[in-house]
Amino acid sequence: MVDVGAVQGKILRVNLTDGQITKETVPGEVYTKYLGGRGAGAYYLNKEVAPGTDPLGEDNKIIFFNGPMAGTMAPGNGKINVTFKSPLTNTYYYSLCGGHFGAELKFAGFDGIIIEGNASKPVYLFIHNDEAELKDAQALWGKTIPETNKILKEELGGDHSLKIACIGPGGEKLNRMACITAELYREFGRGGGGAVMGAKNLKAIVVRGTQDVNVASPGKLANYVKELYKEFKAHPKVYARRWYGSVEMLEGINKLGFWSTKNFSEGYFAPGEEMVGPKMREKIVVGDGSCYSCPIACGKISQVNSAKYGKILIEGPEFETVGLLGPNCGISDWETILKATQILDHNGIDTISAGAVLSFAMEAFEKGIITEKDTDGIDLRFGNGDGLIAMLEKMVKREGLGDLLAEGVKLASEKLGAPELAMHSKGAAPATYDPRGCKGMALTYATSSKGAHHMYSPTMGVELAGDRFAEKGKANLVRDIQMQMAVVDSLGYCSTMRFVYTVDKQVDLFNLATGLNYSKQELLEVGERILNLERLFNVREGFSRKDDTLPKRFLEEAMKEGPSQGQTIDLQSMLDEYYQAMGWSEDGIPREETIKRLGLY
Ligand code: SF4
Helix, strand or coil, X not given: CCXXXXXXXXXXXXXXXXXXXXXXXXXXXXXXXXXXXXXXXXHHHHHHCCCCCCCCCCCCCEEEEECCCCCCCCCCCCCEEEEEECCCCCCEEEEEECCCHHHHHHHCCCCEEEEECCCCCCEEEEEECCEEEEEECHXXXXXXXXXXXXXXXXXXCCCCCCEEEECCHHHHCCCCCECEEECCCEEECCCCHHHHHHHCCEEEEEEECCCCCCCCCHHHHHHHHHHHHHHHXXXXXXXXXXXXXXXXXXXHHHHCCCECECCCCECCCHHHHHCCHHHHHHHCEEEEECCCCCCCCCEEEEEEEECCCEEEEEECCCHHHHHHHCHHHCCCCHHHHHHHHHHHHHHCECHHHHHHHHHHHHHHHHCCCCCCCCCCCCCCCCCCHHHHHHHHHHHHHCCCHHHHHCCCHHHHHHHCCCHHHCCCECCECCCCECHHHCHHHHXXXXXXXXXXXXXXXXXXXXXXXXXXXXCCCHHHHXXXXXXXXXXXXXXXXXXXXXXXXXXXXXXHHHHHHHCCCXXXXXXXXXXXXXXXXXXXXXXXXXCCHHHCCCCHHHHHCCCCCHHHCCCCCCHHHHHHHHHHHHCECCCCCECHHHHHHCCCC
């Protein structure tokens, strides 16, 4: 047992091929060198998944891992990480999920779960206070996320404290954009983790736990947290996030002309002025929700009563979903956005990736690359909500053109001979910020180990306070925020907490919980180690500078109008600076001295 407070020190290893479940002690270095969460995932995936592994094959693994702060009294510690090789990007992939699943796993006595092998028929994993068993899930196959939750709770005695992470038909049908859904609406959203689970015939993981989490200095931690809560109460950003959710960000990016519109061909969406935080609150929000131990409660419950679709009640939508299924498809009505979100959520498919492939298909339709013959008569022009819903349903069922779209925007666009219309980096779609309007985000999308992802280094807040169009000098900002995010994601904090408590306070909380004595610099070095380990995984898969790229549209087509007019991206000069800042070669490979300094290999 390691001498680190707050952690349970053990994980479950579940081999689906032979049905063996073992409890395993976690090596101390997983906590001291990688912290847990995202860092622990990087450690295990590099060690246990061989180069060239098929993401949907038996040899891929799914690694769920909590951060050391999970289940403690620290605010916003409800994020658990899952790591796998992605069927969408073929890269290393990690994905974080809020809600209560992570804390419950900790209360059940485990820091993580490693899933390996493939089951011969559908199963689910039931974990309850130090025990675990595989159970038959054949009757659950084909069921949606809400149906699966309902049936499992009934089957397991009607216990509503059970926390469930499961896949829907999207994952079962190996849709490369399928997510893993915890509870009803919290997702390990991107990268196709749901398809990896589907390929393994693993329908769900159900957890129940009532054990303690023993922190090193409970009294001091309680006092520290008490003071922190006062800061939450007084912080202006908290109010906006609590009242409007993440959608509060959309107003600014529309005004500044970099809101993804019509497959990123424009940066301002006039009807979008009715879709920003206060408007959403007024028109569709009927309640609020929160993850475990969160004083912000940014979750929104939304409802529309539609003549076409009846009552639609969902959790969300988040700003990325609104952006990608809304303006990026030319859609401005809440009815269509909520219906599309509901279909995707119930089937366990990521809304960002789905919005990206649908907006690609809409542009291809407008340009005549695909016609009504290909769409089975669906009019797929931008702005046609009925067309969007009809094609989305085909994608969920994998029918006709929908079967190809389920492969994700990169593969689908290549098969249709229109890769120049696909907005992605390494196969993953960017969120709703057009990087031409915020250059650090361009470097973020291009260098992320999992393909375009805004949370790999969310530089936007800093950039908006300075020169958002500057390219020179952004490399250091991107590197620094990447390190900070690797720490946040490995400790198990929600990234939104960074508004209120920055790295200094994260270090204090970590030391009080674990009994370790890290400095800020030491913790950031852990972040750097994790970034390099993720990079090394991709290097051995053949990724290098050539893959750190962006769609030609971002690099060569100037923003047409508005406050970001005229902007393109000089990515190569930013990459040069970034590789230098990271201690990598001109080709983006970590140098020997960097690897040694960080104690890797
Ligand atoms: S801020 Fe939102 S996403 Fe983050 S922990 Fe709180 S409720 Fe969850």
